[in-house]
Each structure stands twice: as C-alpha cells, then as structure tokens.
Amino acid sequence: MAEKMALAKAINESLRRALDADPKVVVMGEDVGKLGGVFRVTDGLQKDFGESRVIDTPLAESGIVGTAIGLALRGYRPVVEIQFDGFVFPAYDQIVTQLAKMHARALGKVKMPVVVRIPYGGGIGAVEHHSESPEALFAHVAGLKIVSPSNASDAYWMMQQAIQSDDPVIFFEPKRRYWDKGEVDTEAIPGPLHAARVVREGTDLTLAAYGPMVKLCQEVADAAAEEGRSLEVLDLRSVSPIDFDAVQASVEKTRRLVVVHEAPVFFGSGAEIAARITERCFYHLEAPVLRVGGYHAPYPPARLEESYLPDLDRVLDAVDRSLAY
Amino acid sequence: MTVESTAARTPRRSAGNKAGTTGTKRTTSTTKKATGAGKSAEPALVQLLTPEGKRVKNAEFDTYVADITAEDLRGLYRDMVLTRRFDAEATALQRQGELGLWASLLGQEAAQIGSGRALRDDDYVFPTYREHGVAWCRGVDPTNLLGMFRGVNNGGWDPNSNNFHLYTIVIGSQTLHATGYAMGITKDGADSAVIAYFGDGASSQGDVAEAFTFSAVYNAPVVFFCQNNQWAISEPTEKQSRVPLYQRAQGYGFPGVRVDGNDVLANLAVTKWALERARAGEGPTLVEAFTYRMGAHTTSDDPTRYRTDDERIAWEAKDPILRLRRHLEAANHADEGFFAELETESEALGKRVREAVRAMPDPDHFAIFENVYADGHALVDEERAQFAAYQASFADEDGGK
Numbered sequence: 051m052a053e054k055m056a057l058a059k060a061i062n063e064s065l066r067r068a069l070d071a072d073p074k075v076v077v078m079g080e081d082v083g084k085l086g087g088v089f090r091v092t093d094g095l096q097k098d099f100g101e102s103r104v105i106d107t108p109l110a111e112s113g114i115v116g117t118a119i120g121l122a123l124r125g126y127r128p129v130v131e132i133q134f135d136g137f138v139f140p141a142y143d144q145i146v147t148q149l150a151k152m153h154a155r156a157l158g159k160v161k162m163p164v165v166v167r168i169p170y171g172g173g174i175g176a177v178e179h180h181s182e183s184p185e186a187l188f189a190h191v192a193g194l195k196i197v198s199p200s201n202a203s204d205a206y207w208m209m210q211q212a213i214q215s216d217d218p219v220i221f222f223e224p225k226r227r228y229w230d231k232g233e234v235d236t237e238a239i240p241g242p243l244h245a246a247r248v249v250r251e252g253t254d255l256t257l258a259a260y261g262p263m264v265k266l267c268q269e270v271a272d273a274a275a276e277e278g279r280s281l282e283v284l285d286l287r288s289v290s291p292i293d294f295d296a297v298q299a300s301v302e303k304t305r306r307l308v309v310v311h312e313a314p315v316f317f318g319s320g321a322e323i324a325a326r327i328t329e330r331c332f333y334h335l336e337a338p339v340l341r342v343g344g345y346h347a348p349y350p351p352a353r354l355e356e357s358y359l360p361d362l363d364r365v366l367d368a369v370d371r372s373l374a375y
Numbered sequence: 376m377t378v379e380s381t382a383a384r385t386p387r388r389s390a391g392n393k394a395g396t397t398g399t400k401r402t403t404s405t406t407k408k409a410t411g412a413g414k415s416a417e418p419a420l421v422q423l424l425t426p427e428g429k430r431v432k433n434a435e436f437d438t439y440v441a442d443i444t445a446e447d448l449r450g451l452y453r454d455m456v457l458t459r460r461f462d463a464e465a466t467a468l469q470r471q472g473e474l475g476l477w478a479s480l481l482g483q484e485a486a487q488i489g490s491g492r493a494l495r496d497d498d499y500v501f502p503t504y505r506e507h508g509v510a511w512c513r514g515v516d517p518t519n520l521l522g523m524f525r526g527v528n529n530g531g532w533d534p535n536s537n538n539f540h541l542y543t544i545v546i547g548s549q550t551l552h553a554t555g556y557a558m559g560i561t562k563d564g565a566d567s568a569v570i571a572y573f574g575d576g577a578s579s580q581g582d583v584a585e586a587f588t589f590s591a592v593y594n595a596p597v598v599f600f601c602q603n604n605q606w607a608i609s610e611p612t613e614k615q616s617r618v619p620l621y622q623r624a625q626g627y628g629f630p631g632v633r634v635d636g637n638d639v640l641a642n643l644a645v646t647k648w649a650l651e652r653a654r655a656g657e658g659p660t661l662v663e664a665f666t667y668r669m670g671a672h673t674t675s676d677d678p679t680r681y682r683t684d685d686e687r688i689a690w691e692a693k694d695p696i697l698r699l700r701r702h703l704e705a706a707n708h709a710d711e712g713f714f715a716e717l718e719t720e721s722e723a724l725g726k727r728v729r730e731a732v733r734a735m736p737d738p739d740h741f742a743i744f745e746n747v748y749a750d751g752h753a754l755v756d757e758e759r760a761q762f763a764a765y766q767a768s769f770a771d772e773d774g775g776k
Contacts, residue, residue, distance in 0.1 A: 076562075102562055107589070108585070108588050108589060108592055110585040110588060110589070112551065112581060112582055112585055113551055113554075113582070113585035113586070113588065113589050115551075116548065116550075116551025116552060116554070116555065116582060116585065116586070117551055117552075117554050117555030117558060117589050118555060119551070119552050119555055120551065120552040120553060120554060120555020120556035120557070120558065120559065121555040121556070121558060121559045122555075123534070123540070123552060123555070123556050123559075124555070124556045124558075124559030124560065124563070125559065126559055126562070140581075143545070143548070143582075144548065144551065144582075147545050147548065148543075148545075148548055148552070151529070152541075153746055153747075153748070153749055154529065154745075154746045154747055155528075155529040155530035155531075155541050156530055156531075156532075156533065156534060156541055156746075157528060157530070157531050157745075157746055158745070158746035158749070159532075159533040159534065159535070160533075160534055160535070161749045162749075192747050192755070193747060193748065195748070195752070215749075215750055216749035216750050217748045217749050217750050217752075244753065290752070290754070291752050291753040291754050292753075292754075293753075294753075
C-alpha cells in the first residue's frame, strides 16, 4: 500500500515491521526508548514492543556495538543507533576490529547480522560533531557493508534488507532529508540493496551521488537543463559495495562523470570511483572524473557550512569544468 | 584544458536547503576530585588449599566444593598437568619454528581449570588468547588453538560447538561481547551464564568499564574472571590500578572477590558461587584470580628486562599443580600408578600435538577471499577473479619447469 511519508517515518515504519516480523530483532541506542530518539526515528517503538526489544542504553558507543555483537552471537539481530555521526568513534574499534572481522575469523561459522544506524551529514546548522560524513572511514574496512538511502521509499526498503542481511551493515541516514516526504509502497518488491539507480536520464554528463546529495544533484540537473544540458543522475545507494557496473554503463553513454558527496574529497568515495571508472572507461572519457565534496578541514561551524558543503553552484561549476574539456 | 572563469557569475543557488532538527547531546560530567584511596595492606583472598596442599576451611565457599570426590580431584589434577604439557609443547613448537608465536599460560593452570570446570555445557566462554586451560575444559581440541599461532587462520574453530568463543587478541573487547551474549540469555529466559576472561592489563580498557556498566544496568548473567598474573607484558599491576582490581566491582554495584589464583579448588568454588548468582538473576560478579605469569608474555617477550628471578622463585613455591599433588598424596587420593599413567598420557598428548602441527597444511591462497562476507560482495568477487587470473598467468612458466 503506497503512502506518502517523511524519510524518518519510513525508517520508523521499517523498524516496526522488522520488530513485528522477527522476535530476534532488537533496537538499541541512546534515547531510542521513551524519547523515540533525538530525531524521533524510533518514536513509539518501545511503547509497542517493550523495553526488552527497544533498549535505552548507557551512553557508551563501544558498549552499544560491543554488546550488539554479543547479542548477534546469541542469535539476535540488533539494530543499533549511534546518535550522531561524530559520536561513532568510541565504537570504531568494536566495528572495525570485531564486528567486521568476526565472520572471517570464525571461518564463516558465525554471522554478524548487526545494523549500525548513523544519522549523518550537515546542512542543519548543528554544533560541532553533529554534521560529519565518515562513510569512507568504514568503506575502507572489509567485512562491512555501507549504504545510504536518499529518499523515503529507499529508506524503508533498504532498512528491511539491511536487517535481513547476515553481514554487518552501516546504515547512513541523511539527517537533513529526514523530513522530506516521498511515496512508500510497503508491498513493493524492492531491487537489490547494493544496486545503483538512475533517477534521471541524461546524455551529456553523469552526476553520481548518494544520501543527501542525490536531491541536490537532481536540482543541479534541473538548472543545467535550463541551460540546454542533459545530465544523468545516478543514486549510488551503496558505498560498499559500489555498483561500478551501473556507473560504467552511464559513463559509457555520457562520457563525463562528476561525483558529489559531503564527505571530504581527499580519500573519499569519489576518489575510489574516479580511479575505477578511469580504469574501466578510459577510452570513453572525454574529461577526467571530477569530485565535489568537503574540504580537508574540520567540519566548520554552522555559519560557515554553506561554504563547505557542495551546493548547486559548486556542482554546476564542476559540470562546467568537465564539459569544457 | 579550459576552465570557465568563476569570477563574475550570478549564483544559481536554489532556495536554502536547511531542514531538520538540530540536536546536541553529551552531558558534561561534573568535575570529579580524585578519591584518595591509598594503598592498604594486601587484602585477604579466598583459599581452600594452602601451597603445602593443606585443605583449609572457608565458611562461605566450602559448600561449593562440599561434594567433591577423590576422583574429581584427580580429574582437576589431570586437567592441569595435561594443559601444562600442551602449553610446553606449544612453546617448544614455536622454538622449532612451527609456530610464529605462543602465549604461555604457565602458572595459571589452577585459575583456568578451576573456573573452567565450574561451567555447565550450556554456559558460554569468552576467552582472551591465553585460555588454553579453559579451552581444554570445554573440549576444544588443543590443536585447534594452534592454527592462529601458526598463521594458518585467525581463529578457525566453531564457537558454538563448545560454547567457547574465538580467542580475542585486542584486550578487553570480549567482555562486551560476553555482556551482550548474557543479555541475550536473559531475553531468552534461559538460566545459562557467561564467563568473560581478561587480565590485569585489560582492566584498564574502556571496554571493560563499559562491560561492567552494561552488565550491572541490565543485570546480565555474566562472571568477569580477571586473571591478575601481575604483569601486562612489562607493566606491573600498579601501573593499571591503585586499588586491588576486585574492588572495582563495588563502584558498579556488584560484588567482587579475590581468590588465590593458584588454588584450583578455590577457583572452582568461587566461580561456582558467581555462576549460581548469575543463574539466580543476581547479575554480574567480578572474580580476581590472584596468580602469576611464570613464563614470558609470549615467546617474543624477554621478562629478564623488567622483573627479577626472586619474584618468580617466590611464586614457584605456590605452584598450582604441586600443591594439588601434595594434597592428593597426603590424603591418599592418588597412588603412584595414577601419576605414572598421567605421565604417559601427557607424553602422548605432546606427541599428538607435535605431529598435528607439523602436518597442518598451509591454507589455499584463495582463502584470503573466503568468508569476508556472509552474503558476498561485488568487490571481493572482482578481486578474487583478478587474483585468479594473475595466478593463472604463471601457469605456463610452471609447466615449463
């Protein structure tokens, strides 16, 4: 049944469905219970499923992920919330050293069906440590899968698939899009979790993005269309693995690629995409793969973030530069 | 290449895209003054067998070993002797180049066998990398433990076949896994318990503090079993704590007890008590087994650089195996035949381990790509194929040899 709902509500509905369908699913994190999370993503879940399934935890991120690993070893499927992107680092050791490697260390004999939800990205005027995009720091780690939905429908279905996955999934939620509404068909048959999707067809250049930057890229394509340029917009949806086949197919058509993310460009996912697409599409490319993203500086105070974040003009500038080759 | 000048361009910015909630979180903690807990006299420890092998009464803990038979005692002795023999064989195999590294448990047999034999089959163990004696109690084949030290795998046994989790090398991490597992037991309504092993060095890790917090808050059925072997590689326990480690539990709201780590009977009794508390819904317990690492931290370590022989010699007098032997002999619980038979069994174990290690094949190259993910990953598939093609490119050269 299709219904229009905000992205945050779509995740809430997806968690509700998972809790309902599988008694082994548990939700845990700071303030996820009575409060429903600082973004209300878990609103009402504790009331309906009880304190033993929707667990308010002590304020200790390593503890949250570490105990989730133990619960997974006992047969549970924990969905843990890290309250903000910049708070994940106390848990980084448990995620990288334990969660990511457990399946391999046990030669496949144990599985780690843990979802780590992280509201991420800027554009909300927040204080320090509340606006970061650390996805590349996780994508570098074998054993983890990294996804980021850009819209309500994907948020709903990708969460379903992440919870069903027997691998640990870091689920980056575009917090500035939490209140954007979109159609969610809860009876649809979703596509593969890690497949990219063309959200707008074009012929002159491909814009590849994920999470909060997809909407921006669609706006860029609108603006470019007014200037007579046809941009293709690719929603990557997954950062590990990346659907390089989809990027390649698009680039072979448009011959130009600009990758957009909020995370710093240096060693960012755009760098990996540029390298791989250069290998795969060397004779198709009319211009080097360009990247638009954050700078190699700490995420700035809120009143400077508009200058730091990719916006319409910065992406159009990159489009112009690519087309000028 | 030409780059369009950006100097005098009309911004094409669309309406601002600010949305959402601004959240901040992180309570500032109140300034804490250091509580001046000075060094007090060494606290009493639970002991049921003196170093001379004399059984001493203990009003609180005797009841947990009240029904122990002569056969049980011989069993504990056998466990300790075979564990020590296995450990010595592994050290020798490292010296012979068959293992890359070995972490010896020499001196800690009583702590491990006593606590290990207190467990039920349905309990779950989260070890460090030195719990060879506990592994023995759980029925894990000793040769399985050697794979990671030989470098053929990073663990390799099925944790669920003996309820014995993989060795954990990063210290303290497993205490959180144990706590989470114990939380799961509570959710399942089961009366199993979990035991988490760690050392004096790990007691300084944040993860251990968080495990104490979580287990206390959720009243998780977990026993934190700290083998204080006095040394974290070269750092003595004073570098980890200014209070005896078992006293840490008090601040978290659960009991802590120090036991003579070289007394197998006391370790058995205290661990049984702690497990009983867990099963009865009374939550976590911290056991500090006060023992001594008789050997080096690992085969790569040289303890002569940081500690004296005198210390080791003093601890030798408290040897866990020797004291139980004295007790068995004094009580006429074992005859010469028993000890002789055990010696034979011990040598056979050493031989079996030696042969098994030498026969352990190197893994196939493609094992690199195995089990990285449970559900697969496109990049792993791609790189495996590239690796295969690269390997295959040598086929002709090999064929020509």
